[in-house]
Amino acid sequence: MSGAKFLTDFTKGLSKGDGPKSLIPTSVRSASHNLAMCWEIDDWSRWRQTAKEIKQYTLANLDNLLVQFEQQLESKGIKVIWAEDADEANREILKIVQKYDAHLAVKGKSMVSEEIELNHFLSEHGVESLETDLGEFIVQLDGTRPSHIVTPALHLSAAEIGDLFERKLGERNSAGHEELTQIARRQLREKFVNADIGFSGVNFGVAETGTLCLCENEGNIGLSTSSPKVHIAMMGIEKLVPRLDDLPLFLNMLPRMGTGQKLTSYVHFINGPAEGTELYLVLIDNNRTRALADVEFRGILRCIRCGLCMNNCPVFRHVGGWAYGWVYPGPLGAVLVPQLLGIKTAWELPFACTLCGACGSICPVKIDLNHLILHQRRRAIESKTHAKKLTDTIMWSTFALIATNKFLFSSAMFFVKLGIKIAPFLPIKFGKLKAWMDGRDLP
Ligand code: SF4
Incomplete structure (x- = not known):
């Protein structure tokens, strides 16, 4: 069955349910173009409920599903590496890079690789890891960090990017979107051809079949994963879905929420290495099992990284992603970061919130973000990290x-x-x- 037919059949299969419009206040609905893509689906609230239930089931059975996933991956010739934390993930990846005597890597967008600071680690060991997603390419060139999990260069205007390309690449200054894209394309093509290693994230791993599913719009992930002889994919352990049949729902939801598209331009289903190539998957915990064990906050691991909660957050829209100080900003970060780093380290994040509820009301997997933020505040106070300092x-x-x-x-x-x-x-x-x-x- 073709991918398109598979997706269409699935979405038809979801019968009409209760209308979505009662779920979200008008002020929030009008706040984002992305949401308009959801209103055209009559039973959007049913989609959300189904997505929530699939992810809840996944988290409740994560141990067994991960074992099944690993078995399926290995049966397809994909080498699986488990990493307990960022340090272990980086060291394991470096071992592979050194095994192939690699010095240049091209990398597709991956938030978990930002989380473990892979590029920084590799550059300390003499390996260039070049971002190939346009937004990531821009922020890497600028020496900064992504300000949004879906649109990393959201904080820069086209004119500023033109200045950057002129300054760093010696290109003709331009604020034309197409010209800027062509410049990036020209710069990157040669790197794709010469790279020894390709890195990518994984949007969804399918436990039943050992399939790695990657969504993208620019074609850079396709090139990063197929041009070099070695592909290293990285995935947070919670990014699983149990069955192949679960995928179409998420493939329809993620781009609607993330970028206001019905589908991303490309969806890759990787079922093993191509002939003559090697494929590794690094499964990264980095405190996700700690978050999983915490019943009160476990729900945050349902997140599919669509970024919509931050688009709708009045605080994020004013302060931008950098103000949160870590990889995951906005309402998602206010709940997830204290779970991953510990409340003592990230106690301030839950307080960067008006508790207006705009985030929780639109999350596609129905994470009750605003209440979880409130509970994180309680934890911060209970942990006494929020004790008033004299400087405050x-x-x-x-x-x-x-x-x-x-x-x-x-x-x-x-x-x-x-x-x-x-x-x-x-x-x-x-x-x-x-x-x-x-x-x-x-x-
Ligand atoms: S918490 Fe929900 S809205 Fe926010 S990024 Fe995750 S899935 Fe999207």
């Missing part, structure tokens, strides 16, 4: 004094605005603050 007391008392006095507030704003204007000319390095100030003005 001084800072907030000063802020209260200024904010409640009209003269002091106006004066402060005058000096802040003046500071922002003259900051670029001062011989001081502002680091990340400079990037933030470059793109913002105070009202």
Whole structure:
């Protein structure tokens, strides 16, 4: 059966259910183009419920499903490596890279590889790992980090990217989208041809068949996984679905929520290495089993990384992804990061939230994000990491004094605005603050 027919048959098979429009307030519906792609599906709420149930089943049976997955993968000639944490994942990947004496790798977009800081680790060991997703390519060139899990260069305008390409690649300055894309394409083609290793993430692993499913729009994942002789895929252990029949639902949902498309331009089903090539899958835990054991927060592992919760978050939309300080920003990060890093390390994240509920009301796998954020706050307070520090007391008392006095507030704003204007000319390095100030003005 062709992939397209498979997907169409599946979605037809979901009968009409309760209408979706009652689920989400109008203000949230109008907040994102992506949601419009969901309203055209009559039984969207049923899709969400089914997706939730499939992922819940997966998490409840993860031990058995992972064993089944591994057996299927190995029967197809895919070598499986288990990594307990980021350090182990990086070391195992480096071993493979060194085994093939590789020095250049091309990499498709993968959030778990951001999580383990693979590029940084490899560059310390003399291996160039080049991002090939356009957005990732741009942020790597800029020496920064993705500001969004789906659209990594969301914070940059076309003009800024044109400046970057001129500065770093010596290309003609342009703000034309097509021209910028052509520049990236030209730069990357040669790397695809010469790369020794291809890296990728995995959107969904199918336990029943040992299939690796990868979704993309640019064709770079297809090239990264097929051009080099060795392909190393990386996958968080929760990215499983039990059966092949479960996939079409997620393949229809993910692009609708993530990029406002009915389907991504390409969907790859990898069922083993091509002749003369090697395929490895690194299954990464990195505290996911700890999150799984935590019944109160286990639901966050249902996440399919569509990014919609951050698109709809009023805080994320104002502060941007970098402000959260780690790979997963927005409402997802406010719940997941404390689970992965520990509440003592990431206690501040749940407080970067208005508890408006816009995130939880649209999550395709029905993660109750706003309530989980509230519970993370409780944990932060219980763990005493949120105890007031003297610096906090001084800072907030000063802020209260200024904010409640009209003269002091106006004066402060005058000096802040003046500071922002003259900051670029001062011989001081502002680091990340400079990037933030470059793109913002105070009202
Ligand atoms: S938490 Fe839900 S809305 Fe947010 S990225 Fe994950 S699946 Fe998407």
